[in-house]
Amino acid sequence: MIAESAKVHPSAVIEDGAVIGENVTIGPFCHVGGLVELADDVVLMSHVVVIGRTSVGRGTRIFPSAVIGGDSQSVHHSAVDTRLVIGENCTIREGVTMNTGTVEHGGLTSVGDNNLFLAYAHVAHDCRLGSNIILSNNVMLAGHVVVEDRAILGGGSAVHQFTRVGRQAFVGGLSAVSYDVIPYGMLNGNPGILSGLNVVGMSRAGHDKAVIHQVRRAYKSIFEGTGSVRANAAAIRDDYLDCAPVMEILDFIGAESDRALSSPTRGKKG
Structure with missing residues (x-):
């Protein structure tokens, strides 16, 4: 179902079954799968792929070459339909990838509201992200990572699977996050060392x-x-x-x- 007010470029492919809300813009050469739901005012700029059982919240903007809702990259992925839920007013920049969950772990990857994902950041299967988070360029979240509200992860940082990053924590660029980072903590280096508190952020x-x-x-x-x-x-x-x-x-x-x-x-x- 495509709302009458949606603006869809002639070169875009929208599979049967997709739900496209009011005032959605789908630019050139985008591909929207048949299980996708795009809420009102979503913008897919161009060459964006949104597939899988994926819902994108109102006002979210997705930039070229992002692939949203792809299958889990876990070797244990069972190919059963799982979900990716993205909140409202997120900005998802060029080349970002986000995967759906795995049925073995609840089947859901969730992303909150007002998040900023810079170019080529990756959100893996079964991650749970809060709101007002910034993932800088090339940040890599492995499976099952939890990132709480207002956390900031610097460019090129990598987070080990099942790790938690607490509310308003700050992770420096190129850091290797192998262990949980407390709320308001500041972590830097490889291996990542807790180096104090994010006083500026507080x-x-x-x-x-x-x-x-x-x-x-x-x-x-x-x-x-x-x-x-x-x-x-x-x-x-x-x-x-x-x-x-x-x-x-x-x-x-x-x-x-x-x-x-x-x-x-x-x-x-x-």
Whole structure:
């Protein structure tokens, strides 16, 4: 079904069954599969491929040569229909690839709202991304990665499968992210080392200096204390019940995960 207000270039291919919303623009040489849903005001600029059981949220713009909704690249992919859901007002630049999920792990790759994916970034099967995230050029997310709201990943960084990147974390360019990155953490290098807090990002997000100082004190207690990271985090919980960012970090550390936590020392050479 194609809405009457949609603008479709004559060279575009739209398979039977696709749902095309109001005021959608589909440019030259695009290919839209029969299981695709494009919400109102979506723009496919040119040479864009959207296939699989994929839905794209209102106002999202997709630039040339992006391939959205391709099958999982997992060797265990069973070829059963799985899904990719993309939220509203995302910008997906040239050459970006996003895969559908795998049936073995719930069958869904999900992307939130207002995200920016720069050229040739890759979102693999079963990833779960929040909103207001930036993936810079050539960022590579392996399968099952979780990226929480407002995180920023620098160009060429690579994230190991099943790894979590916490809310408003910052990952430097060319970093290898092998372990979970706490909310508000800053990680750099290969191997990636936790190098402090994303204080600039916290300030830009409206956290006042008093809150930032509390988070800094908590960070020091967690990673410089005499016990393990998890023991240190548990020990300070009652001291920070009124500080939401610290509690978010503590909850992240306490949650179950398939990966260990990044730290200032884990993976450090010498």
